[in-house]
Structures are given as structure tokens and as C-alpha cells.
Amino acid sequence: MDQLQFEVILLLLLAVVARLAYMIHKITTGSNLYAPKRSAPCKTAICIGSGGHTTEMLKLIENISFQHYNPRYYFISSSDKTSLRKVTDFESDKSFAINKDYFICYIPRSRAVNQSYISSVFTTLISVFYSFPHFLKIRPDMLLCNGPGTCIPLCIISFVLKCCFICNTRIIFIESFCRTKSFSLTGKILIYIADNFLVQWPYLKIKLKRSEYIGQLL
Structure with a gap:
């Protein structure tokens, strides 16, 4: 050289x-707290966790306009059959929606319950590898996530692509309902890269001034 x-x-x-x-x-x-107004539909990626995370996310989006937020891409762990059923039931129940254009994207789980942090580094890298082609093809306008480790690879990919001027995905993170006085590990990471950081308890709003208090979803 x-x-x-x-x-x-x-x-x-x-x-x-x-x-x-x-x-x-x-x-x-x-x-970067406020997004510019848009007239075109918002291509939306939604990270689905498991258990309570799935319930919270579906509760959050149950009142959104499917006409304005479409198409919708649900990113789900390939082993999470329960969340898949909840999502398909949710989309089917919104029969009044004008636009029912949605897709399911399967990705490997980045961190299993009780998995060590050291080993989760490798599984997260694997998840990033599998998620990258999906995200590069979709290039969503918005990414919604609410705490599960599944969202870390998606947020990293989104942030890197944004830094490289490849896409301009807005990352919106909602801290879990069970987090009343401290942030989750996912939240501590996404404090630095999530455009909007939403919390469900007033105390967390005090801890992070730029966060937005939205009240309890459940």
C-alpha cells in the first residue's frame, strides 16, 4: 500500500x-426529535418480540391508520410461533382497514432468555447477517421496536445505513411497561441511536430528558 x-x-x-x-x-x-411531515404512506417495519413485548406492540399500533402506514413489515423470530399467530390474528381483525398490505420477515433470535451476554454477541452478529438483506431491500421509513433483543440487529443495521446515506429510517423505541425506574439493556443501547425514545412511566422521563412520556399501554 x-x-x-x-x-x-x-x-x-x-x-x-x-x-x-x-x-x-x-x-x-x-x-432529531420531530420528523418532517409526509404525504406518502409510511413504509413501516415493526419488530415483534415475544410474550408481553408482542402484546404491548400490538396495543401500540392498534389505532394507527393502515392507509397511512403501509406496507407493514413484521420482523419475528423464526422460532416464535405464538407471536406469528398474534400478528396474523391482529391483521385479520382489522377488517375495516383500507390497506391490509403486510409481510412477515423471519430472523434468528439475537438473544434467548437467560443467555449469557458473551455468547449473545455471536448470536447477535448472526442475526445482523440474516437481517441485513431484508432491511436493505425494504429500506423502511420507520422502525418500531419495544425492548426485545430481536430489535438490536435491526436498529444497528438501520443506524449504519442511515449514516451511509443509504436510507433514512426513523427508529422509534418504546421502553417496556415493566421498566418503571430503570432502563432495559436494549434501552441503554438505543438511547444513543433511537430517534424517538418513548417511556411509559414518569420517572424514566426524569432520567432521560429527551424521552417522551406516553402513559401505560397495558
Whole structure:
């Protein structure tokens, strides 16, 4: 590698670091809190966890306009049959919706219950590998997630693509109902990359000024 190639690579790396720092600063200071108004339908990716996470997410989106938020892409763990049934039932029940354009995207679970943090690093990387083609093809306008480890790979991919000017997905994170006084591990990570950070308890709003208190979903 000659001197010129080294300098070009160094400049590119510095540009990437500067872009990452700018995006994180913009998000953490609340400068990116409000999204511009849009007239076209919002292509929406929805991360479905399991158990209570699934119930919370479906409760959150039950009153949205399917006409304005379409198509909808549900990202579900390939082993989570219960959540799959809940999502399909939910979509079927909204028979009054004008637009029922939705898709199911299966991805590997990034972290199982009681799995060690060290081993979860490797399973998360595997999940990122499998999720990336889906996300690159869809390039959603908005990503909704509410706590399960399944959403970490999706948020990382979304943030990286945004930093690279490939897409402009808005990440909206809703902290779990059971988190009344402290943030989940997912929340502690997404504080730095989620455009909107929603909480269900007033105390968490005090802990993170840029968060938005929405009350209890359940």
C-alpha cells in the first residue's frame, strides 16, 4: 500500500467516524426529535418480540391508520410461533382497514432468555447477517421496536445505513411497561441511536430528558 492509498483510507475512516459522532450527537441532544411531515404512506417495519413485548406492540399500533402506514413489515423470530399467530390474528381483525398490505420477515433470535451476554454477541452478529438483506431491500421509513433483543440487529443495521446515506429510517423505541425506574439493556443501547425514545412511566422521563412520556399501554 503506497502513501496515497493509505491517506485515502484514513480520510474515509475519519469521515465515517465524524458522521457517526454527528448522528449520535444529533439524536442524544434531541435535535432529531420531530420528523418532517409526509404525504406518502409510511413504509413501516415493526419488530415483534415475544410474550408481553408482542402484546404491548400490538396495543401500540392498534389505532394507527393502515392507509397511512403501509406496507407493514413484521420482523419475528423464526422460532416464535405464538407471536406469528398474534400478528396474523391482529391483521385479520382489522377488517375495516383500507390497506391490509403486510409481510412477515423471519430472523434468528439475537438473544434467548437467560443467555449469557458473551455468547449473545455471536448470536447477535448472526442475526445482523440474516437481517441485513431484508432491511436493505425494504429500506423502511420507520422502525418500531419495544425492548426485545430481536430489535438490536435491526436498529444497528438501520443506524449504519442511515449514516451511509443509504436510507433514512426513523427508529422509534418504546421502553417496556415493566421498566418503571430503570432502563432495559436494549434501552441503554438505543438511547444513543433511537430517534424517538418513548417511556411509559414518569420517572424514566426524569432520567432521560429527551424521552417522551406516553402513559401505560397495558
